[in-house]
Amino acid sequence: MKTFIFFFKSALFNFARNKMRTLLTSLGILIGVLSVILLIALGLGFKKYIDQQFESLAPNLLRILPGTILEGGGFRGSPGLSTTRFDEEDFIDLKKVQEAEYVVPAFTKSVVATVGKEAELADIYSSSAEIFDVLNLSATDGKLFTKEDVDKRSKVVVLGPKIAEKLFKRKDLSLDRFVKIEKQRFKVIGVLKSFGGGFGGPDLDSYIYMPYKTGYLLNKDKKFIAFVVKVKEGIELSVAKKELNDALLKNYEEDEFSIVEQTELVNAISSIFNVLNSVLVAIAGISLVVGGIGIMNIMYVTVTERIKEIGIRRAIGARRSDILNQFLVESVVLSLFGGILGLLLAWIIVFFVQRFFPAYINATTVIIAIGVSTAIGVVFGVFPARKAAELSPIEAIRYE
């Protein structure tokens, strides 16, 4: 132990004498550890976000989407590329399924919404009154549209808080005023409570919600892009899924639509993200290798500079292993120094990122950072250290 402290002190002394060199060498490891840790922190944050989304989702919902989306837990195609569009007939067929408590159609369209002379790009989300239940949305101002509004094709809209603020500057001023979309005027009857999120998925706070029959004004061929089905209490999702599947098979081929559970969708998104994140972490890992090579390089220089010293130490009784350990300690300290700085910097950045995104660094990440930088110090330090240890004492001490 005392020998270790002696080596450690000796290493620090050596670094203090070569400040710039030490700093630059550590910088390689710093950048490597920083990028790896940041990516892991973002990955963890995304996982946390997904979990939060999970909790807010009703478990007994099924989504019916065009195309084949999920296969073996991952995405296959993109729903946007599918040509299938559902129509009112499908809506009626689905509603007949006993196991469904209700079926909600969805149609979205990007439009220009105008209030006075202000024009904003916005997305229409037309659906039935149950959509607010499905999405877990409620109004802070005014009210939500009802089944009657749907049946009477009332020209009313409910605004997400973000779009309300964009169009009317203050969302409470928007009630009972009119929004012009594609030459039609719609009355604002309510503004929704903020849902938050919006990362990686639709931003529910930015939609203009409209009864789907009113929506036909903007959706001339009366097609839907999706349905959401709430399954009755006490019925297995798989049973409901089969019934819905049978209902749609009358009009469609098996691969023209998909019925997915919310959780499947979330799992699929999260599995894609995990793969992506792992790839990114691996790429960032390459910079650690580059940093390690930097350490190896500088350790070779250090060994050459200190051949005489190695000879002196051998003359007074240092074994090969003592010399090896001395240089290993030095390269580990060098690498660890960079690693810890990288970790601290990552921690500071994550602290600021947390204002926008729930990224975080956990204990495992800290252990990984320290472990990896130690390992790099050992792996890339061992060759120079062995070179030092294998010098013959007599040649080393004669070296000038």
Next chain:
Amino acid sequence: MIKLKSVYKDYKIDNELTFQALKNINLTIKQGEFSSIMGPSGSGKSTLMHLIGLLDKPTKGKILIEDKDISTLSDDKLSSLRNEFVGFVFQQFNLINRYTVLENVILPTMYAKRQLSFDPTKRAEELLKSVGILEKKDSYPNKISGGQQQRVAIARALMMKPKLILADEPTGNVDTKTGIEIMKILKELNIKEKITIVLVTHEKDIASQSKRIINIKDGIII
């Protein structure tokens, strides 16, 4: 204590040429002796000292230290012997400039594999005091004079209580007055502490201060 039996040492210059630094050396150094190895430069005297000091191995022949054949010893064993049995004093002092005087003297204890019978710092301070430079213990070697550095080197050589001190031209890099003092210290160590001393020098004045002179020329003892 030390026996060399028909020892040869060759150096390879290139693939075909070898230089014979030592030829058929037979030498016995007894416990408590103060001997000088004397010869002109290139005579092989430093090579001989390196062999005795276990820094190098002979090409041919046997070296026995306390009746043990050193060619049978592992590198670790040889390191331990250098640590405990031999103390080196070099012409170039060979102190480590990154360490203070005191740390340089303590350094051999860092490589000791056996439990020490003394407190390293205390012993180092005593030794520095006995060579008269205790007040420089916190200085760095490159900040003190050559004579002072050589005293530090002697203190370091004594740290592990060696039986043998090998001094390679210890007065070669210091002025005459300091040289006399260094020799005085070595003589005292031989008489009072009964430490065996082997001195390598090319100066007759220095060699004549020892009890036995071994003359070497062109790798042969004459």
